Amino acid sequence: EAGVTQSPTHLIKTRGQQATLRCSPISGHTSVYWYQQALGLGLQFLLWYDEGEERNRGNFPPRFSGRQFPNYSSELNVNALELEDSALYLCASSLARGVETQYFGPGTRLLVL
Amino acid sequence: EDQVTQSPEALRLQEGESSSLNCSYTVSGLRGLFWYRQDPGKGPEFLFTLYSAGEEKEKERLKATLTKKESFLHITAPKPEDSATYLCAVQGGNTDKLIFGTGTRLQVFP
Structure with a gap:
């Protein structure tokens, strides 16, 4: 069974640009979560999508946004990139809402210059 | 505010030297505690x-336990690939x- 996939694996942008990160969940999973892992910091919750709706967002500015498509894949958009946005962005999926295990993808490494 | 604290930050072990990792938490209404590598x-x-205090789970050289305030990940006879x-x-x-x-x-x- 294929795991969570993310693209691209690496992304280099300059300050002020926009970045788009993509995630495909495990087949049959309806919930998708986005986390940011900056160097030296723990994973910070960004966004949670379930059944196409945004269910919860973490303490990040509005320039971090996303969506979930009818096939449950998801996109994370980061506008007006800042240097401190450089991090590993991890996507996870779970079978449904509730206390279901979240399985993580390999991440997208975003570097903002 | 919900919070998770892990200790130690870093641990160096000789192959075969068993040890434990600690995870202390404060959360409103714990629904589940998860360990990842x-x-x-x-x-x-x-x-x-782990879902409730007293629960234990094992997998190969790893064993996780849960109390109302913390969880431990016990590593028995670790190997270099456990790094x-x-x-x-x-x-x-x-x-x-x-x-x-x-x-x-x-x-x-x-």
Whole structure:
């Protein structure tokens, strides 16, 4: 069974640009979560999508946004990139809402210059 | 505020030297506690889910336990391939988001 996939694996942008990160969940999973892992910091919750709706967002500015498509894949958009946005962005999926295990993808490494 | 603290930050063990990693948490209405393993530059790999105090789970050389305030990940006779960062996360309240600790970086030397 294929795991969570993310693209691209690496992304280099300059300050002020926009970045788009993509995630495909495990087949049959309806919930998708986005986390940011900056160097030296723990994973910070960004966004949670379930059944196409945004269910919860973490303490990040509005320039971090996303969506979930009818096939449950998801996109994370980061506008007006800042240097401190450089991090590993991890996507996870779970079978449904509730206390279901979240399985993580390999991440997208975003570097903002 | 929900919070997870892991200790130690780093641990160096000789191959075969057993030890324990600690995860202390404060959360409103614990729904689940999760352990993950993360290798450098990769996504976290799921290990265990614990739901209630007193619960224990085992997998190969790893055993996770849970009390009302903390969880332990016991590593018995570790091997070099167990070297990784071990992450603890909790899920509580009425949201599915995970709150992570900063992890314990484990190095096992032959």
